[in-house]
Amino acid sequence: ENIFDRSRMAPKTPIKNEPVDLSKQKGCTPERNPITPIKLTDRPQPDPWTPTANLKILVSAASPDMRDREKKKELFRPIENSEQSDPPDSLQYDMVDDSTVDEFEKQRPSRKQKSLGLLCQKFLARYPSYPLSTEKTTISLDEVASILGVERRRIYDIVNVLESLHLVSRVAKNQYCWHGRHNLSQTLKTLQEAGELQYGELMTFFQQKEQDLEYKFGERKKETIPDTQDRPLLDFSEPDCTSASANSRKDKSLRIMSQKFVMLFLVSKTKIVTLDIAAKILIEETQDTVDHSKFKTKVRRLYDIANVLTSLGLIKKVHVTEERGRKPAFKWIGPVEFPGKTDEPRGHSPTSDPLPRMQRGVCAPFQICATGKQRFTRHASFNGAQPCEGTRRKVSSEPNSPRQERQDEYCSKMINLAAVCRQKIEEDTGNPSTTSPPSLLALPGDSDFCVNPLPQAVFPVVQADVPNLSLLNGVSSQALHPPTPAASKTENEKPTLLPSQPFLCFPSSSLFMLCGGLQENNSRETLPATGEVGNRSAEAQAAVPPAACQKRSSHECTSPSAPVDEEPAAKKQTMEHNDVPLSLVVPKKSFESPKAESTPGSGCTSAVHLEALHPDLASPAAPEATHKESTKPLDSREQEKWSQNKEPDEPSAGKEHTSKENVNQPFLPQYLYVQPTAGLSSFNFLLSANQASGAIGLAASQLPSLSVPCVVVPSAALASFPVVCSPTVTGPLSPVPDGSFTAAASLNFTVSGLASPPPPPVFIGTTAVVTPKVSPAPLVDPQQPPHPALHLSPVLARSCGAVKLDSPLCVGHPVTLLKLQQQPSSAPLTPKSIRPARHEAFFKTPGSLGDPVAWKKNEGNQTRSASSVQRRLEISGTSPD
DNA sequence: CGATCCCGCCACATT
DNA sequence: AATGTGGCGGGATCG
Numbered sequence: 001e002n003i004f005d006r007s008r009m010a011p012k013t014p015i016k017n018e019p020v021d022l023s024k025q026k027g028c029t030p031e032r033n034p035i036t037p038i039k040l041t042d043r044p045q046p047d048p049w050t051p052t053a054n055l056k057i058l059v060s061a062a063s064p065d066m067r068d069r070e071k072k073k074e075l076f077r078p079i080e081n082s083e084q085s086d087p088p089d090s091l092q093y094d095m096v097d098d099s100t101v102d103e104f105e106k107q108r109p110s111r112k113q114k115s116l117g118l119l120c121q122k123f124l125a126r127y128p129s130y131p132l133s134t135e136k137t138t139i140s141l142d143e144v145a146s147i148l149g150v151e152r153r154r155i156y157d158i159v160n161v162l163e164s165l166h167l168v169s170r171v172a173k174n175q176y177c178w179h180g181r182h183n184l185s186q187t188l189k190t191l192q193e194a195g196e197l198q199y200g201e202l203m204t205f206f207q208q209k210e211q212d213l214e215y216k217f218g219e220r221k222k223e224t225i226p227d228t229q230d231r232p233l234l235d236f237s238e239p240d241c242t243s244a245s246a247n248s249r250k251d252k253s254l255r256i257m258s259q260k261f262v263m264l265f266l267v268s269k270t271k272i273v274t275l276d277i278a279a280k281i282l283i284e285e286t287q288d289t290v291d292h293s294k295f296k297t298k299v300r301r302l303y304d305i306a307n308v309l310t311s312l313g314l315i316k317k318v319h320v321t322e323e324r325g326r327k328p329a330f331k332w333i334g335p336v337e338f339p340g341k342t343d344e345p346r347g348h349s350p351t352s353d354p355l356p357r358m359q360r361g362v363c364a365p366f367q368i369c370a371t372g373k374q375r376f377t378r379h380a381s382f383n384g385a386q387p388c389e390g391t392r393r394k395v396s397s398e399p400n401s402p403r404q405e406r407q408d409e410y411c412s413k414m415i416n417l418a419a420v421c422r423q424k425i426e427e428d429t430g431n432p433s434t435t436s437p438p439s440l441l442a443l444p445g446d447s448d449f450c451v452n453p454l455p456q457a458v459f460p461v462v463q464a465d466v467p468n469l470s471l472l473n474g475v476s477s478q479a480l481h482p483p484t485p486a487a488s489k490t491e492n493e494k495p496t497l498l499p500s501q502p503f504l505c506f507p508s509s510s511l512f513m514l515c516g517g518l519q520e521n522n523s524r525e526t527l528p529a530t531g532e533v534g535n536r537s538a539e540a541q542a543a544v545p546p547a548a549c550q551k552r553s554s555h556e557c558t559s560p561s562a563p564v565d566e567e568p569a570a571k572k573q574t575m576e577h578n579d580v581p582l583s584l585v586v587p588k589k590s591f592e593s594p595k596a597e598s599t600p601g602s603g604c605t606s607a608v609h610l611e612a613l614h615p616d617l618a619s620p621a622a623p624e625a626t627h628k629e630s631t632k633p634l635d636s637r638e639q640e641k642w643s644q645n646k647e648p649d650e651p652s653a654g655k656e657h658t659s660k661e662n663v664n665q666p667f668l669p670q671y672l673y674v675q676p677t678a679g680l681s682s683f684n685f686l687l688s689a690n691q692a693s694g695a696i697g698l699a700a701s702q703l704p705s706l707s708v709p710c711v712v713v714p715s716a717a718l719a720s721f722p723v724v725c726s727p728t729v730t731g732p733l734s735p736v737p738d739g740s741f742t743a744a745a746s747l748n749f750t751v752s753g754l755a756s757p758p759p760p761p762v763f764i765g766t767t768a769v770v771t772p773k774v775s776p777a778p779l780v781d782p783q784q785p786p787h788p789a790l791h792l793s794p795v796l797a798r799s800c801g802a803v804k805l806d807s808p809l810c811v812g813h814p815v816t817l818l819k820l821q822q823q824p825s826s827a828p829l830t831p832k833s834i835r836p837a838r839h840e841a842f843f844k845t846p847g848s849l850g851d852p853v854a855w856k857k858n859e860g861n862q863t864r865s866a867s868s869v870q871r872r873l874e875i876s877g878t879s880p881d
Numbered sequence: 882c883g884a885t886c887c888c889g890c891c892a893c894a895t896t
Numbered sequence: 897a898a899t900g901t902g903g904c905g906g907g908a909t910c911g
Contacts, residue, residue: 111885111886111909111910114886115885115886115887151888151889153901153902154888156900173896173899173900174899174900275884293905297903300885300886304886328884
């Protein structure tokens with residue numbers, strides 16, 4: 001029947017006249033209904049039992065004219081209900097009862113009948129799970145709403161979730177395109193990958209924590225990255241390439257939330273996620289304070305999402321009994337493996353690039369990049385991610401180290417994160433547009449960065465991991481790539497598929513540690529210099545309200561930070577506590593806390609956060625590359641990259657600096673990301689922790705531009721990408737004076753000329769090291785083993801079970817270590833210290849780093865602006881393809 | 882009484 | 897300005 005409707009659905013003219021309507025109206029006259037909630041509507045109409053008839057009517061109603069929801073609701077609703085439970089209940093009110101009604105009525109409303117889950121089922125029932133490719137089904141929201149007898153609002157809830165899984169995509173104003181589940185596995189796969197990056201550790205942490213801590217080691221699964229962010233990496237949906245913009249608003253948090261929620265399941269070993277944990281994890285930001293209310297709201301939304309997912313047969317409700325008692329939870333009952341790829345036991349298969357094929361044809365949300373068409377989406381949530389075609393640069397530093405591969409990925413991830421962060425920041429600051437606004441920035445460089453992977457070292461080991469990376473890369477790339485490559489000429493970029501990676505987001509907060517290492521914060525001061533350097537950046541700075549930044553920082557600092565010192569213990573405790581809604585904290589706390597300490601000097605304590613990222617190990621490229629190549633029409637450049645990746649061996653990259661030896665040791669590459677706080681808002685820096693201390697300051701002068709350890713990104717312009725850098729060796733920490741550091745950095749920047757003329761967006765220095773304060777001494781405290789672990793990048797974690805322990809921490813709050821930890825942390829830092837942990841060091845540490853990373857920016861800015869337009873256009877564009 | 886989550890106000894975006 | 901979207905949370909139901 002539905003189908004029927006559909007066919008007809010076309011806007012027929014409203015038939016209002018039809019008999020039915022009349023009856024309805026009668027029954028439902030608004031007057032009464034409005035007030036009395038219930039059911040009047042229901043069965044008021046006597047008429048037709050034939051559902052179809054009703055449908056028709058409804059449909060007609062749906063037509064634009066009708067749009068009144070009220071009417072519709074009332075009218076329509078009945079239909080569905082009637083079908084199901086026919087009893088038209090309605091009525092107790094006599095009036096209503098037309099002929100048949102009578103007794104049945106009462107039941108009506110049970111809430112359940114109106115539940116979103118049921119509604120969703122009805123909705124899904126209308127469309128084939130696996131529609132023929134040929135037929136494209138469009139869904140009219142109005143129509144559906146009327147048919148199902150609900151308000152549109154509810155349909156949005158459903159559609160948003162479906163959209164997050166790409167079962168549908170928005171085509172136009174009130175219209176969605178039904179894709180069915182063809183792409184579902186792909187989407188899930190993508191989400192899984194992204195999820196591992198984002199939440200892997202977290203989940204592990206939580207879950208384990210509950211159960212045993214021990215295995216952690218063993219597992220490999222999720223160790224990856226700390227969740228730092230929440231961003232929707234996946235937004236594949238639209239990779240608006242250019243746009244980036246997007247996003248401005250809060251866009252679809254429901255959609256994003258939905259993806260994240262799904263990721264949680266996919267990442268979870270048990271495949272069971274409790275609501276409270278999900279809520280905690282999903283509450284992004286610094287939640288600290290987490291208001292109870294916020295938590296509550298989050299949970300409510302999760303129920304909405306869960307209802308839809310349940311209807312899709314992807315999850316089911318269960319209860320978990322834990323210490324505290326039984327908690328509501330959901331279990332994933334959907335596919336675990338995803339076809340497209342080969343899965344490996346562990347996980348990823350080489351095929352990482354899932355996207356390509358399918359998507360293109362269809363409305364496919366994701367991909368696009370290649371074609372450049374993409375666009376549907378509205379939100380650009382990830383813009384940040386966008387890759388950029390424009391320009392990327394690589395900086396290479398270290399070529400040879402075996403680990404480079406990882407680095408690449410790592411870099412890419414970072415990049416992604418940065419993008420995300422940027423967005424976030426924007427949002428936070430309230431300056432939504434920050435990025436975009438600056439037209440100036442528009443230059444490619446500004447917005448996004450891309451990393452180039454170095455070709456280099458490869459370890460056998462890596463392979464295992466690789467898959468993930470690759471996947472990620474693929475994804476990210478997709479997302480990233482802007483359709484038009486704009487002018488980047490520089491190196492090769494990959495059009496779409498770069499191996500780029502997923503992104504990590506850094507919280508707005510200031511500092512992060514990536515991949516373990518020490519770090520320091522500082523920077524603020526330095527920032528200015530950089531700012532100057534970057535012309536645009538400067539502007540950007542101006543634009544960006546420092547205040548905002550600070551504000552944020554302050555918040556963070558203050559509230560959440562609280563417990564710092566006792567990280568370990570405290571954390572654990574907290575973890576355990578978590579019941580409280582607020583609990584989110586746990587992770588974050590640790591997070592912040594460290595920073596607090598660390599920053600002491602630096603002005604804002606709050607500002608600095610550290611996080612560890614782990615680079616992915618795997619050399620992503622190979623498998624992917626092949627696939628991709630075949631699949632997409634990538635540019636030669638991409639291929640080049642690929643090739644490089646594939647053949648990591650070659651050192652061709654030539655990077656200078658790092659000594660391989662150093663490299664060899666698997667350090668974790670550490671980066672520091674400094675948020676621009678106060679005045680500096682404009683730039684973000686990343687420093688590699690690893691490098692020798694001196695490096696930074698000295699380096700500047702000494703080092704060639706490339707070598708620069710730090711990266712500065714103009715925050716404003718870029719939108720805040722935070723980061724990125726190549727790690728190098730760890731260095732002892734010399735405390736480098738910030739100022740000096742800065743200077744150096746700035747110099748490099750300039751010198752390097754990296755900055756593309758336009759904006760000097762980003763760069764990465766590899767070599768240098770910065771580690772100021774901490775004593776590098778690797779004294780590790782025996783006692784604090786954990787910390788070290790923390791430092792380790794997630795990667796390590798993977799590789800090493802040991803690390804894992806900490807991982808939780810890491811995940812959540814990698815940061816902490818910083819100050820306090822020093823020792824401990826330091827330990828990790830030092831290669832030696834690291835060593836212990838790393839079994840498979842290579843993976844873990846990208847340490848060697850030298851990755852050449854290239855960043856690119858996109859022109860995104862401009863593009864972004866177009867959002868609305870894009871939406872519409874997008875589709876059209878794609879379709880042709 | 883806690884778990885669920887319907888309902889729809891209302892802000893913001895798009896037309 | 898009208899309409900589309902969708903965040904959000906009060907408060908009703910369910911169990």
